[in-house]
Each structure stands twice: as C-alpha cells, then as structure tokens.
Amino acid sequence: MNSSPVTLLASGNSFGAYIPAMHLHSYLQGKGVGTDVHVLENLYHEEIRRKIRSTKKAFHADFSVARMGHKLAKPVGPSLNDDAVGRLLDAWMRADAYRFGVFTGFWLPILERYKAAAGRPLDIKLIRLDASDTPSYKVHKQLYPGYDNVWFYQPSKLSPDSYIASDEAEPLPYGQRVGRIMIHGGGWGIGTYAETIRELRALGRKLDVIVYDPSEVEEDDGVTRYFGTDASWEPWIRDTQGKHTFPPMIRYVREDGVLREYPLGEYSVYTDLLRNCAAVISKPGGATLNESLAFGIPFIMLEPFGDHELHNSTYWESCGFGIRFAEWKARDFSEHHLEGIYSRLLEQRLKINHFGRNMYAAENSSYV
Missing domain, CATH: 3.40.50.2000 (Glycogen Phosphorylase B;)
Structure with a gap:
C-alpha cells in the first residue's frame, strides 16, 4: 500500500460520519499509513458548538422533532469560524496534504477552497455509506459530482463492494x-x-x-x-x-x-x-x-x-x-x-x- 499520508474528514454531528472514519484511521495506521483525522465541529463558532448537545436532547426526546430537523438541513457555512478554517487550510498547504477521505458532504465548500489554493491535483474520495444522498450531500448537489464518489451501496448493484473496520478479522461463526x-x-x-x-x-x-x-x-x-x-x-x-x-x-x-x-x-x-x-x-x-x-x-x-x-x-x-x-x-x-x-x-x-x-x-x- 502507498504510504502517503491520508487526511480523514469526519463530523461529530453523526456517529455515521465519525465511527467509520475512526475505524479507517485505525486500519490505515496499522498498515503503516499516516493519517490525520479532522472533525468538522472544531471549525464551528463556539456558541454553535455549545448548542449541539441541546439539539441532540431534543431529537432524542421526540422523533418527530428529529425528522423536522433532518428536513431543514442547510449548508454549515454560517456556523464556521473563518479564522479556524483559514488556519486549517494553511496547515494543509504546509503539509502538502493531497489525499483525503471524506465522510460528510458538509466539508465540500472547505475542500473547494483548498482545491483553488493547492495548485496541484488532489486525491479526494467521498465515502458514501448510504444508499442515497444524506442531508449533507443534498445541500451540495452542485458540488459533489465533481469528486470521486465511492458508493458502498448502489441500488442497481445488490452486492456491496467493501466494508470498513479497524481490522480484517473474519465474522464470528x-x-x-x-x-x-x-x-x-x-x-x-x-x-x-x-x-x-x-x-x-x-x-x-x-x-x-x-x-x-x-x-x-x-x-x-x-x-x-x-x-x-x-x-x-x-x-x-x-x-x-x-x-x-x-x-x-x-x-x-x-x-x-x-x-x-x-x-x-x-x-x-x-x-x-x-x-x-x-x-x-x-x-x-x-x-x-x-x-x-x-x-x-x-x-x-x-x-x-x-x-x-x-x-x-x-x-x-x-x-x-x-x-x-x-x-x-x-x-x-x-x-x-x-x-x-x-x-x-x-x-x-x-x-x-x-x-x-x-x-x-x-x-x-x-x-x-
């Protein structure tokens, strides 16, 4: 396996966009591939981040509230601290980061900025662990077709191609x-x-x-x-x-x-x-x-x-x-x-x- 470092872009807003990223991180580290995990919420304004726990409680208490919140999903741009985003992009530039595994579409506007600044080809894979667009991709339909979308579950092909775990252990009988x-x-x-x-x-x-x-x-x-x-x-x-x-x-x-x-x-x-x-x-x-x-x-x-x-x-x-x-x-x-x-x-x-x-x-x- 190529040992060039990999940047994994996750989100704490959903375990579905965090746990698989951590499994892939563990697996690649075990293979000698350097990885760096970034969680989107670290780029939020502090007051926005503080509201996440109360939102979770509301969604947990009432499934209908959760459904409504899902339908109202929108780009996270207003939640982002531009200084924090700028520091991250500068760090990527200094490290010459060019390989990315992306677990939520909300990272796409930030990646667009990095693509414009990098001045070189980038290997960016959007890891799609659902059978259709999640809210994070629906709000960026104009952006994601320009990336390498790796769909695990294609409805036209009823046989997933791969899985993600921390190791390759076989299932227990x-x-x-x-x-x-x-x-x-x-x-x-x-x-x-x-x-x-x-x-x-x-x-x-x-x-x-x-x-x-x-x-x-x-x-x-x-x-x-x-x-x-x-x-x-x-x-x-x-x-x-x-x-x-x-x-x-x-x-x-x-x-x-x-x-x-x-x-x-x-x-x-x-x-x-x-x-x-x-x-x-x-x-x-x-x-x-x-x-x-x-x-x-x-x-x-x-x-x-x-x-x-x-x-x-x-x-x-x-x-x-x-x-x-x-x-x-x-x-x-x-x-x-x-x-x-x-x-x-x-x-x-x-x-x-x-x-x-x-x-x-x-x-x-x-x-x-």
Whole structure:
C-alpha cells in the first residue's frame, strides 16, 4: 500500500460520519499509513458548538422533532469560524496534504477552497455509506459530482463492494455467538427503539441496550445489559496527545436504585460485543449497515430517519442482509431466519475486501 499520508474528514454531528472514519484511521495506521483525522465541529463558532448537545436532547426526546430537523438541513457555512478554517487550510498547504477521505458532504465548500489554493491535483474520495444522498450531500448537489464518489451501496448493484473496520478479522461463526441482540438508536439515540426494548424484554430476549442517557437504565433483571458512551466525551475534543478517539464505552448496572458504571476500556471490547451478537436492532443508518456487513450481523431495521435511511432499509432488505422489525415480528421473532441472513452476509463478506486495502494504493488513485 502507498504510504502517503491520508487526511480523514469526519463530523461529530453523526456517529455515521465519525465511527467509520475512526475505524479507517485505525486500519490505515496499522498498515503503516499516516493519517490525520479532522472533525468538522472544531471549525464551528463556539456558541454553535455549545448548542449541539441541546439539539441532540431534543431529537432524542421526540422523533418527530428529529425528522423536522433532518428536513431543514442547510449548508454549515454560517456556523464556521473563518479564522479556524483559514488556519486549517494553511496547515494543509504546509503539509502538502493531497489525499483525503471524506465522510460528510458538509466539508465540500472547505475542500473547494483548498482545491483553488493547492495548485496541484488532489486525491479526494467521498465515502458514501448510504444508499442515497444524506442531508449533507443534498445541500451540495452542485458540488459533489465533481469528486470521486465511492458508493458502498448502489441500488442497481445488490452486492456491496467493501466494508470498513479497524481490522480484517473474519465474522464470528453464528453458532459460536452468545445469542444476544444489540439494540440502539444511533449516536443521537433517536427512533422507535425504546418501545422495541420493552416489547422484547417482555418476551425474555437477551438484550444489549445502548442507551443515550444513563437515566434509561432499568433495574438489573439478570438478562438485559446496558451500555453507553461516557457523557463527558465529545467527538471534537482531542485527547491529551492531540488525537481524536473512539467514544469511551461504559457498562451500566442499576441495583436497588443505585447506578454503577464500569468502563469497558478499549473500544475493541465494544466491537467484540458487536461481533458476538445474534442481530442488531436500530434505525437503518449507514454506519450500522457497515457494521452489519463488517461483522456479519443480521440487521433488524426500525423506522427510518429521513429518505436516505428509507433507501438504506430497502437496499439492505433487497440484498437479504436485514429484515424490518414488523416483518421479523410477523415471523414470530424467528432465530432461524436470522441465521439465514447471517449466511448471506457471510457469503458476501467472503467476496469482498476491506475498503482501506486498496483505497489509497497508488495504482488506484484518482484525481480531481
């Protein structure tokens, strides 16, 4: 693999535009490729950044509010601190940065400025982890056709070409898994997952619940487990070494009304939970599609958030890699059906490579 440094452009606004970037960062670092991760929110005015947490809470509390916010998406230009943008562009110029992996369309106006200043060909790949335009690309339809758009999920081709993970480990055989089901509402904890948890708990299903807020943790019943992200962590905050990190994950246990926290340590402990689960239940976000394929996890899909997730749901179902929750319920929550989905995922997984393996190979470089 070519060892030229790669700049990965992510966003903390969505785990779908952050976690895959961090996985690719880890993978490329392991291959000896230098990477630098930038999170868009670090370029925002401070007062704009402070509002993000309250927006998340509003979206988490009311799915209809989240849907409305999705429809009102607009370019982030007014949110950007021009001095911060200028410093970043100067740093790229000094470093002669020319290879980029982009995880959200909101970076495009900044890249346009850099293209104009760089005075040389740039290798910029827009990594599209949804089956149609997300809001960040819809607002920049006039810009993105001029870039190398790498679509993982093309509706005309019901066979994804690649996946992203921190390594190339094969999916765990289905019969060796512990049989638990992971359920979550994405990074913002939105959607219809809360009522789904209640329904499955009543059936005695073994669940690993990813909560948005520790207040959601119920009294320990010896069956359901609860996990979440450290509340003090934000994707745009760098660690003491100046690096962006995976979210620090915590296991929560509430006993006799007392909530206790048990840090998981390395993020790989959390991904091991993913590798081990029998299925994942969530809204059909692009990052969860990627995890479904990367780890061979049948995807039970809840109500989508926006048109792009509706397309994601249709695509994954058409590929045979997932099932809508209502359909799974109609099948009496069939475990046999989930194992059939796993078999199709494994078959596809054996045909493809990790995206990072050839993304930055010199012979495959394309320029804009």
